[in-house]
Amino acid sequence: QSVLTQPPSVSAAPGQNVTISCSGSSSNIGNNYVSWYQQLPGTAPKLLIHDNKKRPSGIPDRFSGSKSGTSATLDITGLQTGDEADYYCGTWDSSLSAGGVFGGGTKLTVL
Amino acid sequence: QLQLQESGPGLVKSSETLSLTCTVSGGSISNTDYHWGWIRQAPGKGLEWIGSISYSRTTYYKSSLKSRVTISVDTSKNQFSLKLSSVTAADTAVYYCANWVANKAYFHHWGQGTLVTVSS
Numbered sequence: 001q002s003v004l005t006q007p008p009s010v011s012a013a014p015g016q017n018v019t020i021s022c023s024g025s026s027s028n029i030g031n032n033y034v035s036w037y038q039q040l041p042g043t044a045p046k047l048l049i050h051d052n053k054k055r056p057s058g059i060p061d062r063f064s065g066s067k068s069g070t071s072a073t074l075d076i077t078g079l080q081t082g083d084e085a086d087y088y089c090g091t092w093d094s095s096l097s098a099g100g101v102f103g104g105g106t107k108l109t110v111l
Numbered sequence: 112q113l114q115l116q117e118s119g120p121g122l123v124k125s126s127e128t129l130s131l132t133c134t135v136s137g138g139s140i141s142n143t144d145y146h147w148g149w150i151r152q153a154p155g156k157g158l159e160w161i162g163s164i165s166y167s168r169t170t171y172y173k174s175s176l177k178s179r180v181t182i183s184v185d186t187s188k189n190q191f192s193l194k195l196s197s198v199t200a201a202d203t204a205v206y207y208c209a210n211w212v213a214n215k216a217y218f219h220h221w222g223q224g225t226l227v228t229v230s231s
Contacts, residue, residue, distance in 0.1 A: 033217065045207070051215050098171070099171055100171075102158040
């Protein structure tokens, strides 16, 4: 069981928009920055979003992040077939067992 | 741009110690802006944060692994390492190293990962 909760899968057609949610608690998302990672099949994860909504250099603005309270979302607009991947949210958990935590991952299928 | 590369045995026997090294290029491992971390991914599963080490060698470990994990830094070689003792089949995974921006809690640059299989 992951500390952060994501839907196992989402799907949409090319050109459409999709939202991936990440739910946590006050000990993690509620009081820490959220990041998002894209993992294409057979490759290492790649940072998409950090500091809740900032994009590293080279990440297209089709990808955007937001945070409200103890939840965060990743929005992808104008879906492309190359966006088909697993997406993970991550943050720090400040509870007694403090450490980095990830969501269970969401498989995005571009139909 | 930072580049990271994991290295180490791909097969470890059950009850023994898994040892991996991450070589950093394109920047200094002594850079005070970064910490250095390990993440693993069991076959078909999600990402699991293992731990991290700062430039001052302060370590943070996942609580459930704390008794078996050691992360260390070798500044002379621009490398950091992971040791996981008393491994079992449950430790079979792809292990990634990455640089950890600790004050913002994210991994920026990742290695390509290395599969470690624990055999009985």
